Amino acid sequence: MTNVWIALVIGNSRLHWAEFSSDRLQKTWDTPHVNQDQVQLLHELWIASVVPSQNQFWQAYDRAHFLSLEQVPLQGMYPTLGIDRALAVWGAIQTVGDPVLVIDAGTALTLTGSNGDRLIGGAILPGLKLQFQSLNQGTAALPLFSLPLSASSLPHRWALTTETAIASGILHTVIAGLHSFIHDWRQIYPTSAVVFTGGDGNLLHHYFQDLYPNLASSVKVNPHLAFNGIRAIRKNNELFISN
The missing domain is CATH 3.30.420.40 (ATPase, nucleotide binding domain)
Structure with a gap:
């Protein structure tokens, strides 16, 4: 069966x-x-x-x-680490090896790095949609601008409309920030894999191809990292029970 x-x-x-x-x-x-x-x-x-x-x-x-955080076999985790981040890193280790830096572009945009089976650390900022929403909700005049999911190129940096100025400010800043984090990570771990995941992972990778094509060629996209982490833990659980 x-x-x-x-x-x-x-x-x-x-x-x-x-x-x-x-x-x-x-x-x-x-x-x-x-x-x-x-x-x-x-x-x-x-x-x-x-x-x-x-x-x-x-x-x-x-x-x-x-699943609880204690079931993810990463060393050095802190109590408030999100289970989604831990699973994505563990899934990345199963998929591409280590060291690895996972960039999860979901509601929150998170960076999480590990070396071997040890969490090194990371960063959290609002995801792309949250950043667009915050300008609309926190100001009196700025519109809610939805980024086309099919967008294949970044907006011009020096925009001449309010909508494209919002897109330029958010996207160019996010991409530059991610580039800085990746550069710093690879200064420490030169052979590390870098993997985008999450709902906007493909989109961010497209933007990287626009601005940093050499770097983008060494960065992977895998939307299923957290599921890979769950699969690995479930398999390990089955082996433990069978023994």
Whole structure:
């Protein structure tokens, strides 16, 4: 019988799902946050959550396994480290090896580095959408500008409209900041892999190709790092139980 199971990462804005058959990833999809009436599952479910208020909807599901930070075999983690960041790094180690720097471009934009099985540290700033939203919500005159998901090139740095000035300010600053972090990281770990993940990971990588093509060629994109981390922990758990 096929061993089908589901991984669920409860993010700040959405639910991120993955279906596995044994260790093979079959498909991924995203949905809005749910209420109790929407919870209908048939498979084993492995959950990592950064939104405690969503956890209650899955507590009664008898095939659910809630992952905690203590189950991620990284050394040097601090108590408030997000489980999503820890899983993405652990998934990156399984995928591309170490040392590794993971840049997760979700609701929050996070950088997390590890060497061997030890967390080195990282940084957190608002994600792209949050930065656009904050200008609209915190000012009287600036519009809400939505960045086209298909955008393939950066806006001109010296903009002549309010919308493109917002895009220029946010995007050029974010890209320059990420470039600085990557440069600093590789000064310490010259052979390190760098991986973009998260909903805006592909978009940021496209922008890097515009400004820093040589650097972009050595940076990977993998939207499934957290799921890879869950898979590795689940597999290790099965081996532990079987022994």
